[in-house]
Amino acid sequence: MTEEFKSGFVALIGRPNVGKSTLLNYLVGQKVAIMSPQPQTTRNKISGVYTDDHEQIVFIDTPGIHKPKNKLDDFMDKSSYSALDEVDVVLFMVEPEKAGKGDHYIADLLKKIKKPVFLVINKIDTIHPDKLLEIIDSYKELGDFTEIVPISASQGNNVDELIKTITKYLPVGPQFYDADQITDRPEYFIVAELIREQVLRLTHEEVPHATAVVVDRMRDHENGKLQIEATIYVERDGQKGIVIGKRGSMLKQIGIAARKEIENLLGEKVNLRLWVKVQKNWRSDPAFLKSIGYNAKELR
Numbered sequence: 001m002t003e004e005f006k007s008g009f010v011a012l013i014g015r016p017n018v019g020k021s022t023l024l025n026y027l028v029g030q031k032v033a034i035m036s037p038q039p040q041t042t043r044n045k046i047s048g049v050y051t052d053d054h055e056q057i058v059f060i061d062t063p064g065i066h067k068p069k070n071k072l073d074d075f076m077d078k079s080s081y082s083a084l085d086e087v088d089v090v091l092f093m094v095e096p097e098k099a100g101k102g103d104h105y106i107a108d109l110l111k112k113i114k115k116p117v118f119l120v121i122n123k124i125d126t127i128h129p130d131k132l133l134e135i136i137d138s139y140k141e142l143g144d145f146t147e148i149v150p151i152s153a154s155q156g157n158n159v160d161e162l163i164k165t166i167t168k169y170l171p172v173g174p175q176f177y178d179a180d181q182i183t184d185r186p187e188y189f190i191v192a193e194l195i196r197e198q199v200l201r202l203t204h205e206e207v208p209h210a211t212a213v214v215v216d217r218m219r220d221h222e223n224g225k226l227q228i229e230a231t232i233y234v235e236r237d238g239q240k241g242i243v244i245g246k247r248g249s250m251l252k253q254i255g256i257a258a259r260k261e262i263e264n265l266l267g268e269k270v271n272l273r274l275w276v277k278v279q280k281n282w283r284s285d286p287a288f289l290k291s292i293g294y295n296a297k298e299l300r
């Protein structure tokens with residue numbers, strides 16, 4: 001008897017910073033979602049496609065669910081909730097510590113979902129193995145999870161086991177994407193995100209959260225290099241000063257680091273030009289949010 005091909009969709013849900021994007025990137029073997037030690041790094045749903053001989057799993061990375069403070073936060077939470085409707089399995093990712101308030105909130109939300117929900121305890125490389133049982137017990141109070149899988153997304157520990165376990169719950173189905181397609185997001189989206197990732201890495205306090213990046217041009221080649229122009233939006237003049245830095249030093253650093261990442265992604269040489277603009281309180285401005293792709297109405 002030949003084994004039938006399986007396929008399905010899996011959502012990565014959890015508090016900010018638990019390692020959802022790190023797991024997505026590990027699964028597809030390339031950086032399609034940016035990662036950072038700052039909470040609220042991911043702002044949109046991003047799919048990552050895992051394909052092997054037996055199955056195709058489309059993982060959907062989502063923004064960390066948190067208390068909304070502005071319209072951007074609303075959009076981020078709505079994006080995460082909307083992913084729950086689209087999938088066959090939900091991975092509820094948590095830190096390797098006792099359940100916190102944010103976890104309780106998400107667990108209550110997931111109780112309403114009539115689908116397999118796995119508790120995925122990430123970052124187990126940071127704890128002593130003896131601690132694991134205690135942590136698992138603390139989460140058992142939060143609900144009945146279909147499976148409980150401890151992993152390390154950054155080191156890949158037990159990720160194979162996670163995939164095997166997911167497969168048990170997937171229906172027989174077609175291959176939705178070519179085996180070499182790893183995301184549904186267009187290249188210009190990932191390019192903008194790679195620039196934002198460097199802003200997250202190199203600036204602090206309120207600047208990372210107040211930053212948005214838009215790619216304005218990415219098509220023409222000059223001297224064999226792809227020409228990319230992008231705008232970094234911030235909310236206030238002071239933030240603009242920080243992103244530009246003394247005699248442009250910060251913007252230069254952001255540009256050099258982002259260019260390397262972009263060249264890595266695209267596999268070609270790039271000439272990256274960056275602008276910084278102030279868009280007052282853009283995180284509360286529905287028209288601007290829509291114009292840069294944070295549009296709640298477009299969420300499925």
Ligand SMILES: Nc1nc2c(ncn2[C@@H]2O[C@H](COP(=O)(O)OP(=O)(O)OP(=O)(O)O)[C@@H](O)[C@H]2O)c(=O)[nH]1
Pocket residue numbers: 014015016017018019020021022023034035036037038039040041042043062063064065122123124125126151152153154155
């Ligand atoms: N030690 C350790 N660190 C990890 C692991 N997975 C992720 N991290 C770190 O945790 C931080 C957050 O990772 P992200 O993947 O950006 O987390 P996220 O859940 O996508 O965060 P948001 O997009 O803000 O919701 C980063 O500094 C990662 O390097 C892990 O398995 N072990």
Ligand SMILES: [Mg+2]
Pocket residue numbers: 020021022033034035041042061062063064
């Ligand atoms: Mg993320």
